[in-house]
Amino acid sequence: MIDSSAGGVTSTSSTRSGRRPGNPDTRRQILEAAREAFAANGFAKASIRRIAALAGVDPALVHHYFGSKDDLFLATVEVEIxxxxxxxxxxxxxxxxxxxxxxxxxxxxxxxxxxxxxxxxxxxxxxxxxxxxxxxxxxxxxxxxxxxxxxxxxxxxxxxxxxxxxxxxxxxxxxxxxxxxxxxxxxxxxxxxxxxxxxxxxxxxxxxxxxxx
Missing domain, CATH: 1.10.357.10 (Tetracycline Repressor, domain 2)
Structure with missing residues (x-):
């Protein structure tokens, strides 16, 4: 949590924790593909469709497990913010x-x-x-x-x-x-x-x- 009284804002990871964990192998494949895509293309040019193709899954599965592209990027560096x-x-x-x-x-x-x-x-x-x-x-x-x-x-x-x-x-x-x-x-x-x-x-x-x- 970030406390507004300390000059920050109030936030928790709850907005991301409600998503079902799903198949751990599929999640791992997506994360590995995302790391590869972000490193090769940068954040701006790494698309969900490209990441899904690298992982060998449907783009809908990427959204299902991780939500938006910024959520996926945060997951690659394990930041719950x-x-x-x-x-x-x-x-x-x-x-x-x-x-x-x-x-x-x-x-x-x-x-x-x-x-x-x-x-x-x-x-x-x-x-x-x-x-x-x-x-x-x-x-x-x-x-x-x-x-x-x-x-x-x-x-x-x-x-x-x-x-x-x-x-x-x-x-x-x-x-x-x-x-x-x-x-x-x-x-x-x-x-x-x-x-x-x-x-x-x-x-x-x-x-x-x-x-x-």
């Missing part, structure tokens, strides 16, 4: 303070039981360009782009802001949880939220320099 629900709750809190709530929610996820799987996924991605692309595309399209969509930026502006947000967030989580960089790893979470939140808020809503300049 519904990003759409998290984003919806962040946006529902309004624009003011969104950057602080955003980094608070992210840090809570990384310090939850899901954190170990996330660290393992990032370490794998460091040596696997395909996996790194898939993770980057997933974070950009399924989390950051959804947050920015509520602010109605022009497409090019939203893309620029999204890239800055992703660079900041990934820099923090990799430095803190994967590389364990000195003071960053030791910093109290509340202090880190207070330090990073305003920067994310600026990337979300601030007036950025004119690219033409």
């Amino acid at each position: 519904n990003p759409r629900m998290v984003v919806e709750q962040l946006v529902a809190g309004g624009t003011d303070g969104l950057g602080t709530r955003m980094i608070g929610a992210i840090l809570q996820v990384w310090e939850s039981p899901a954190g170990a799987s996330l660290v393992a996924a990032v370490r794998t991605a460091v040596g696997d360009p395909g996996s790194a692309t898939a993770i980057g595309q997933f974070v950009t399209t399924e989390i950051v782009a959804r947050l920015l969509r509520s602010m109605h930026h022009a497409p090019a502006e939203a893309e620029r802001r999204g890239a800055l947000i992703v660079s900041q967030v990934l820099g923090v989580v990799i430095g803190r949880y994967v590389l364990r960089v000195g003071a960053l790893a030791a910093m109290d979470r509340a202090d880190l939220v207070a330090s990073v939140g305003p920067t994310l808020q600026y990337y979300l809503t601030g007036e950025l320099p004119d690219p033409a300049g």
Whole structure:
């Protein structure tokens, strides 16, 4: 669970746990095919139809066992978090303070039981360009782009802001949880939220320099 009182949002894995487990061999085949497809094509280009073909099953079975493509991607890295629900709750809190709530929610996820799987996924991605692309595309399209969509930026502006947000967030989580960089790893979470939140808020809503300049 992510507690809104700690700068995050309330969420659980219950939205995914109700799906019937089904045949473990079929699930394993789909997961192996999904990992292969995401690594080879990235998140954006790996389709459910292609994953089903690699697994030798009907696409309906992929939906039956895992739901949407983002649910399937999360299953490949064993993370029991519904990003759409998290984003919806962040946006529902309004624009003011969104950057602080955003980094608070992210840090809570990384310090939850899901954190170990996330660290393992990032370490794998460091040596696997395909996996790194898939993770980057997933974070950009399924989390950051959804947050920015509520602010109605022009497409090019939203893309620029999204890239800055992703660079900041990934820099923090990799430095803190994967590389364990000195003071960053030791910093109290509340202090880190207070330090990073305003920067994310600026990337979300601030007036950025004119690219033409």
